[in-house]
Amino acid sequence: MQIQMVDLVGQYRRYQTEIDDALRGVLTNGRYINGPEVGSFASHLSAYLGGTHVIPCGNGTDALQIALMGLGLKPGDEVIVPAFTYAAAVEAAILLGLTPVVVDVDYDSFNILPEAVEAAVSKRTRALIAVHLFGQCCDMSPLLDTARRHGLRLIEDKAQSLGAAYTFPDGRQVPAGTMGDIGILSFFPTKILGGYGDGGALLTADEALAERLRQLTVHGQSEKYRHRLIGCNSRLDSLQAAVLDAKLPHIGAFIEARQAAAAVYDRLIRAEGLRIPFRLPASTHVFHQYTLRVSGGQRDALKGRLQEAGIPSAVYYPLSIDRQEAYRSRIRIAGSLENAHRLTEEVLSIPIHTEMDDELPAQIATYINTK
Numbered sequence: 001m002q003i004q005m006v007d008l009v010g011q012y013r014r015y016q017t018e019i020d021d022a023l024r025g026v027l028t029n030g031r032y033i034n035g036p037e038v039g040s041f042a043s044h045l046s047a048y049l050g051g052t053h054v055i056p057c058g059n060g061t062d063a064l065q066i067a068l069m070g071l072g073l074k075p076g077d078e079v080i081v082p083a084f085t086y087a088a089a090v091e092a093a094i095l096l097g098l099t100p101v102v103v104d105v106d107y108d109s110f111n112i113l114p115e116a117v118e119a120a121v122s123k124r125t126r127a128l129i130a131v132h133l134f135g136q137c138c139d140m141s142p143l144l145d146t147a148r149r150h151g152l153r154l155i156e157d158k159a160q161s162l163g164a165a166y167t168f169p170d171g172r173q174v175p176a177g178t179m180g181d182i183g184i185l186s187f188f189p190t191k192i193l194g195g196y197g198d199g200g201a202l203l204t205a206d207e208a209l210a211e212r213l214r215q216l217t218v219h220g221q222s223e224k225y226r227h228r229l230i231g232c233n234s235r236l237d238s239l240q241a242a243v244l245d246a247k248l249p250h251i252g253a254f255i256e257a258r259q260a261a262a263a264v265y266d267r268l269i270r271a272e273g274l275r276i277p278f279r280l281p282a283s284t285h286v287f288h289q290y291t292l293r294v295s296g297g298q299r300d301a302l303k304g305r306l307q308e309a310g311i312p313s314a315v316y317y318p319l320s321i322d323r324q325e326a327y328r329s330r331i332r333i334a335g336s337l338e339n340a341h342r343l344t345e346e347v348l349s350i351p352i353h354t355e356m357d358d359e360l361p362a363q364i365a366t367y368i369n370t371k
Ligand SMILES: Cc1ncc(COP(=O)(O)O)c(C=O)c1O
Pocket: 059, 060, 061, 062, 086, 088, 089, 131, 157, 159, 160, 185, 186, 187, 188, 198, 199, 200
């Protein structure tokens, strides 16, 4: 048997009839750009997320850039970002002439450290990007508190965490991506809800901001050939929207399958020097990744042994933002990044996807324990 990090083709086969019908619908209606599938998917996703405005766009990286543009940030403004994350948020900020302020993450949850954010705020700081990494929400209550007290705009990058929810101390449970000013999503094929190509979306509860974001995705047009803003061309293709709309009703099953596999790993992985993923009590976890921490400098050796046994694994992420050549001279580092640095040496993500039965994670766990 060929073990894969994700089994996209297996998932397609499971839903093939619905997906093929959806694709055929687009191919035969000829509305390949801005077809009815795009609006239909946006309204279904909005309903899934409790009624927030959904603005589809080309991909998650564009969504981050459009979010920063939509909030009216100016060159030289600072945006606080985590040191341990995918690079998209930092890249988008730098492209707009903003200064990313890089802060440490929590060693257990991998997510941005609220106290590091609080300590990093300067007179030039205007925004904070909270990345809900690997499928679990950041600790939003203190982050929202810091944002409120310092007048910062808050963008939630939930590219990896569609379906996750955060519970506030008063008991309110809220979907990831709907707590700050803007949430962003990616529909990259391997994401919780993945298309068969690129795709993304912006989320906001603010009607006027939603309209501005919508205009930014279509060359800043308020109506055809009336350009009010400097925007971009960033659209979700009708074909991708049709696929996503066909898959959205199954998102609960996708998440349950991932959580079931994670529960098997949690129960069975026992090897010395390995830590299973920490679960933040205030957040649900949709397990976009199942990420172990391997101490004692043994991560790469374990990765090699797994590879010999035909078990793939991946290091997300091998370098923190402050150590990336392209960004080094364009960022401000605020405080120690000790946890981020340690994580780049310890993390190892093992296979998790929607097509796993209980046996596969059990086999992988047993192998990890015995080697
Ligand atoms: C946390 C995070 N943010 C943003 C992105 C960018 O999304 P896209 O690949 O759709 O541009 C990704 C990944 O792919 C991601 O993992």
